[in-house]
Amino acid sequence: MEAISFIVTNGMVMGLLIIAYPLFLISNWILSNRINASPKRHALALGSTVVLTPVIYILLVMTLMIGDGYYKRTSFNQEDWLSQPDERFKMSKDIIDSRMLIGMEFEQVVGVLGEDFSIGSSEYTISYYIGFVPGMFRIDPDIIEIRFANGKVAEVKQRET
Numbered sequence: 001m002e003a004i005s006f007i008v009t010n011g012m013v014m015g016l017l018i019i020a021y022p023l024f025l026i027s028n029w030i031l032s033n034r035i036n037a038s039p040k041r042h043a044l045a046l047g048s049t050v051v052l053t054p055v056i057y058i059l060l061v062m063t064l065m066i067g068d069g070y071y072k073r074t075s076f077n078q079e080d081w082l083s084q085p086d087e088r089f090k091m092s093k094d095i096i097d098s099r100m101l102i103g104m105e106f107e108q109v110v111g112v113l114g115e116d117f118s119i120g121s122s123e124y125t126i127s128y129y130i131g132f133v134p135g136m137f138r139i140d141p142d143i144i145e146i147r148f149a150n151g152k153v154a155e156v157k158q159r160e161t
Helices: 010-032 038-068 078-083 089-098 106-113
Strands: 117-119 125-131 142-149 152-160
Touching: 010 038, 089 125, 089 142, 089 152, 106 125
Parallel strands: none
Antiparallel strands: 117 125, 125 142, 142 152
């Protein structure tokens, strides 16, 4: 059985403490109205703090991770595509989902997407830089890869470089 390792960083400890201290005070305050015995109240407040702090921390981290990958997708606009190469990722889903390039010849694709393409892994593939797609742990830019078969576009896909 493989051991599961968990790395605790200084930032994580600080985050837990920032959540734990106010949570303890709030728990103690809520319990003070219900339980008069101070040691018992402190023990319950401490117990609820120990249980709830990691749960709240994990929920906050997950919320940040989900929110980090959000960006507004837009419809393809040739003027924006040509003038804003770092923002092309916003239009890539529309290009792929609408299948607008499927069946086009090479010259037609270049007429629509411009001449700033790279030759792909084979002579039948070209790619366009579309920028850095927002998201957790994204360190490489993405491209739209266009594959030709019999002189026409057969497949369009997006991938990280």
